[in-house]
Amino acid sequence: MQSARPAGGPYPVYHPGSASPELNRPVHERYPQIRATSGYGDPRVRHTGPGPGAGTDQEPERSSKLTARLVLAMTVVVGQLWGLTVLIDAWMEGNTGTAWWGAGFLCLSFLVVLGLWRLDPKDR
Numbered sequence: 001m002q003s004a005r006p007a008g009g010p011y012p013v014y015h016p017g018s019a020s021p022e023l024n025r026p027v028h029e030r031y032p033q034i035r036a037t038s039g040y041g042d043p044r045v046r047h048t049g050p051g052p053g054a055g056t057d058q059e060p061e062r063s064s065k066l067t068a069r070l071v072l073a074m075t076v077v078v079g080q081l082w083g084l085t086v087l088i089d090a091w092m093e094g095n096t097g098t099a100w101w102g103a104g105f106l107c108l109s110f111l112v113v114l115g116l117w118r119l120d121p122k123d124r
Helices: 060-092 096-118
Strands: none
Touching (some): 060 096
């Protein structure tokens, strides 16, 4: 069978299911550096993980403080979503007094989250 590549010339353009045997070689012939044991069974790999202590909490006090702040902020966000729903319902019913109180509630809850954020600048 005659090759589609001229001697010493570039490979032809690949398209799936190409008739050219140079383009349809098995993976181990195209990439000889990849072996069946590359990765987990490769003797050159000595350390498979990020290192000792990875994934463990190095500062549990800081972690608990951040978790508490995160839970509080998420509670405020849920409250803001609820308040926005009540505000829109009141506005659509024409009850503008309640809508303005709701807008004040949303602004106040935003200031609470902003205060939580500014509480400890080193945790940002």
